[in-house]
Amino acid sequence: MIQRLTVIGVGLIGGSLARALRSADAVGEVIGCGRSIDNLQRAQELGVIDDYSRDPGEAVKGADMVFIAVPLGAIAGVFERIRGHLSEQTVVTDGGSVKGSVVADALGAFGQVPAWFVPGHPIAGTERSGVDSSFPELFQSRRVILTPVAKTDPDAVTRVRRMWEAVGSEVTEMSVTHHDEVLAATSHLPHMLAFGLVDALARMQTNDEIFRYAAGGFRDFTRIASSSPEMWRDICLANANALSDMLARFGEEMTELSETIRRADGEALLQVFGRARAARDCYIDGVDARNGGGE
Amino acid sequence: MIQRLTVIGVGLIGGSLARALRSADAVGEVIGCGRSIDNLQRAQELGVIDDYSRDPGEAVKGADMVFIAVPLGAIAGVFERIRGHLSEQTVVTDGGSVKGSVVADALGAFGQVPAWFVPGHPIAGTERSGVDSSFPELFQSRRVILTPVAKTDPDAVTRVRRMWEAVGSEVTEMSVTHHDEVLAATSHLPHMLAFGLVDALARMQTNDEIFRYAAGGFRDFTRIASSSPEMWRDICLANANALSDMLARFGEEMTELSETIRRADGEALLQVFGRARAARDCYIDGVDARNGGGE
Numbered sequence: 342m343i344q345r346l347t348v349i350g351v352g353l354i355g356g357s358l359a360r361a362l363r364s365a366d367a368v369g370e371v372i373g374c375g376r377s378i379d380n381l382q383r384a385q386e387l388g389v390i391d392d393y394s395r396d397p398g399e400a401v402k403g404a405d406m407v408f409i410a411v412p413l414g415a416i417a418g419v420f421e422r423i424r425g426h427l428s429e430q431t432v433v434t435d436g437g438s439v440k441g442s443v444v445a446d447a448l449g450a451f452g453q454v455p456a457w458f459v460p461g462h463p464i465a466g467t468e469r470s471g472v473d474s475s476f477p478e479l480f481q482s483r484r485v486i487l488t489p490v491a492k493t494d495p496d497a498v499t500r501v502r503r504m505w506e507a508v509g510s511e512v513t514e515m516s517v518t519h520h521d522e523v524l525a526a527t528s529h530l531p532h533m534l535a536f537g538l539v540d541a542l543a544r545m546q547t548n549d550e551i552f553r554y555a556a557g558g559f560r561d562f563t564r565i566a567s568s569s570p571e572m573w574r575d576i577c578l579a580n581a582n583a584l585s586d587m588l589a590r591f592g593e594e595m596t597e598l599s600e601t602i603r604r605a606d607g608e609a610l611l612q613v614f615g616r617a618r619a620a621r622d623c624y625i626d627g628v629d630a631r632n633g634g635g636e
Numbered sequence: 637m638i639q640r641l642t643v644i645g646v647g648l649i650g651g652s653l654a655r656a657l658r659s660a661d662a663v664g665e666v667i668g669c670g671r672s673i674d675n676l677q678r679a680q681e682l683g684v685i686d687d688y689s690r691d692p693g694e695a696v697k698g699a700d701m702v703f704i705a706v707p708l709g710a711i712a713g714v715f716e717r718i719r720g721h722l723s724e725q726t727v728v729t730d731g732g733s734v735k736g737s738v739v740a741d742a743l744g745a746f747g748q749v750p751a752w753f754v755p756g757h758p759i760a761g762t763e764r765s766g767v768d769s770s771f772p773e774l775f776q777s778r779r780v781i782l783t784p785v786a787k788t789d790p791d792a793v794t795r796v797r798r799m800w801e802a803v804g805s806e807v808t809e810m811s812v813t814h815h816d817e818v819l820a821a822t823s824h825l826p827h828m829l830a831f832g833l834v835d836a837l838a839r840m841q842t843n844d845e846i847f848r849y850a851a852g853g854f855r856d857f858t859r860i861a862s863s864s865p866e867m868w869r870d871i872c873l874a875n876a877n878a879l880s881d882m883l884a885r886f887g888e889e890m891t892e893l894s895e896t897i898r899r900a901d902g903e904a905l906l907q908v909f910g911r912a913r914a915a916r917d918c919y920i921d922g923v924d925a926r927n928g929g930g931e
Binding site for chain 1: 829
């Protein structure tokens with residue numbers, strides 16, 4: 342049970358965690374913090390938070406758990422502003438999609454990665470943002486990755502793990518570097534492809550017509566291109582190495598595929614498509630088994 | 637009203653058209669034709685067709701409308717086998733996703749593109765295939781593109797247009813070349829990206845883990861990678877020029893994006909992502925307006 346939770350950044354992720362912990366009766370009081378007073382008032386109206394402060398140092402006072410859910414580019418600033426305001430029993434965790442940059446930010450702000458800071462990442466979200474989009478079921482049956490470093494206090498990890506388990510998440514641990522590679526492949530790269538595809542089509546001369554004839558598959562495929570540009574700029578900058586490598590590699594694969602098509606190598610095409618279908622179907626089976634069936 | 641419809645290839649597309657025309661009371665009798673006797677029997681059991689023949693020449697006898705819904709690679713063979721078996725009032729149309737190759741096949745089989753042949757393409761489908769996946773609403777509010785050539789009889793075009801309008805589709809006409817370019821951009825390229833992405837991940841050493849951490853966006857994004865490999869091989873081969881150009885161009889874009897990320901150009905990233913989001917949202921608004929709202 343968390344006595345007092347401070348959520349810094351009360352948007353889709355921060356708001357949903359607060360709602361979920363309330364639904365699970367796993368939190369006493371929730372204090373919100375953010376730059377927009379309108380958003381904080383809205384969060385209070387919605388019952389997501391009990392009270393708020395725009396000053397992170399003020400907001401974390403007396404909190405036993407702090408969840409930082411601001412865009413990656415704003416995390417360093419939050420660290421600076423909570424420094425010296427935490428009590429001994431406070432545990433701080435975050436929801437940033439890249440862990441290397443967050444750990445580097447912690448190192449920069451505190452001189453070392455503090456034992457009470459547990460880098461984390463809930464693998465959940467929608468293309469929407471803002472507290473109005475938050476909902477208590479967002480993290481149910483979703484994975485949360487924690488990436489403690491050598492200096493991290495195991496008790497702090499346990500407390501963060503319990504928080505996520507209370508809202509129905511499946512918690513795993515891995516190294517910072519490994520997390521950033523896995524996420525580059527499964528999340529950051531697909532987002533780049535969706536953004537890149539929609540942008541490429543939008544720049545074509547006949548783009549009006551092109552979007553008019555785009556069918557259902559296109560709609561699903563490009564849904565993630567409606568995600569926040571600022572958030573994704575931050576993610577790209579924070580995970581630049583892993584992501585740019587992967588993009589370059591994918592670019593080469595597409596060039597190769599283009600050559601395969603040009604030389605009409607039907608056998609090679611069948612192999613690529615068959616392998617992909619088998620992997621996709623196997624992945625879906627895995628997910629369905631985990632969620633108890635149904636698509 | 638169609639008196640006797642022959643559907644050659646009673647799968648998702650062919651089966652759905654038959655079901656939809658029946659629901660709309662716009663067809664008398666439906667004759668199925670295909671290579672698999674099991675599938676034809678199943679289609680008859682399901683009430684999709686009234687009778688069937690495995691011989692296309694036999695199946696088209698007495699039909700006033702013939703719909704060819706076999707994979708692109710099999711269309712030339714169907715043309716060969718129906719040649720000489722059509723009556724004067726028979727109109728033939730097809731559902732192939734590439735029109736250039738179908739028109740070339742018609743030219744090859746008949747010496748010229750017959751006046752009674754109307755090349756067509758319903759922009760509808762799911763990642764499933766087979767008559768069991770067919771359903772009467774598949775074409776409702778979906779676009780159908782007809783690509784008549786200079787020699788095509790306008791009355792034949794009108795009859796095909798009426799058939800699609802009877803099942804709720806919105807019919808438009810464009811040139812063969814233009815159709816193939818638009819579809820390369822909106823359908824064929826996205827499928828290549830989804831197949832390519834899933835294949836690339838499947839080939840990574842830690843692929844088990846990678847698929848385990850793939851989130852909801854990935855699921856939507858890669859749904860189309862579960863489509864039929866054979867169908868997509870045929871589409872790639874049939875639309876090789878337009879598609880390989882587009883793939884090569886997209887490969888270059890990804891390489892560029894990789895460079896933009898590597899040199900940490902946040903402004904340029906914001907521009908790409910912002911343009912993409914605006915275009916996606918605008919496209920979605922358009923679709924929702926057409927369908928009467930709701931996502």
